[in-house]
Amino acid sequence: MSTFLLFAATVLIWGTTWIAIAAQVGAVPLLQSIFLRFALAGLVMLAGLALMGRLRRPAQWRFVVVQALCLFSFNFIGLYNAAALIPSGLVSVVFSLASIFNAVNARIFFGERITARTIAAGAIGAAGLGLLFKDDLGGAASLETLRGIGWAAFGTMMFSLGNMASRRNGQLGVTPVTANAWGMGIGALVLLALIGGTGQGLVWPEGARYWGALAYLALIGSVVGFTTYLLLVARIGSARAGYATVVFPVVALMLSTLYEGFHWTPAAIAGLGLTLIGNVVMFARR
Template structure:
């Protein structure tokens, strides 16, 4: 009896974590890059989070990844976290509003479908309609003053969405570690890669990060990387994949609202229209997934 009562509460808590926590990470990144060099912050975040997750899993008796699994984790970690999350961090450091970055990343399912074609995945008419509508949304997003003011940031955030999508598709064809150990290994390898990139690019701490900068980093480590990902893994086991990945059309609205309320960001008419179009496109893409039972599981989580 207690288990049956706790189950809905766990589901509700897991959805809350995905919708609110992952939606808020864009604002946390925006706050963090005001104190931290972008690649350094992302590298420290994932190295700490991955090490904590790896250590906990090993303590629980989970086998260490094999050499082949470490190599696969490096490839996927590089695409999803180093390029995906690193791209978002660089874009926000370049001045892209956190809400606009979230909107651009919401196009990730479009790229996932397109990359899936290379592996022979079939695409329904609804999914093609979603792809076309999503591309229109990307065009509208780039017409807004936010991305026009930072072409570099615009390129980085679209590149981040594409890299995350390609890594998600490729992950199904590589020998990754089982369960959460895959995420731990991916975060460790991506963290090291990002820190090497930070060193080679000449990033330096000009001064000690502020309290807000440290707080943003810790929030991203504990809540953005560990708590929310654990909630995502729980949902993948207990709900349909389309429900577990529904954060894709909730996070942008959360990120825009938090950015306006707490960071003084402004969203223009073009960005508002783009949000409606992009979220509609993601819903169209998700409809076929709601209609059919899961076949091979859902894609890996997202880039923030």
């Protein structure tokens, strides 16, 4: 598959998963929704690879486990909690700063230089977020909004650390498909352990809406979406692949406007514009 098709598939899939996440919030405990998502996705990937004769044990397990914890457990604990507090489209905008997180973490873990452009992009993006959330932070719901932003930022950081683990897996010869398949299974087991540790009983979800969202998130959002994204990371690097996060917030906010009643204000429009400009500054050619 060409780089353009990998990029387009990632944007389209991940731009639509946010509204599906919102459809799951409240029906059952959040940990259980995430567990069901990755249990189904992991089973499908492992079974599919086994049937095709392509199931391989990773040569190194250490960073596969790290990737599982970051990408398929803690990342979504943050994002699902955020979606319970603020509109899903806004969660996607916070998540769009993953490219900035990737640049910082690439410096920490791989010694890549942080440029003045990265600093400028981060400042512009942060200003955009401030404008986007301006009206919400000024009212009685400001504490709830701040919690939502905090959860979204935590999820984005976990996603970025998972990117770093994926890069290390690639250096060790573990393909994205292999790391994803085992990682989703490991992530599901971790989530099941967390459910048991918190004393939550498993609840049988009801309603076609929930199950439809679960199927979409597990099969399309996870199996296909993570595979296309991590193939993109392996092909063009985590920083450039992170540019996909620039585009899909627009898709997510359009869906949030249609289905969640997200209200556009001049400040919100300006904030989204600045956030997107910050990401474009990150990647634009001189």
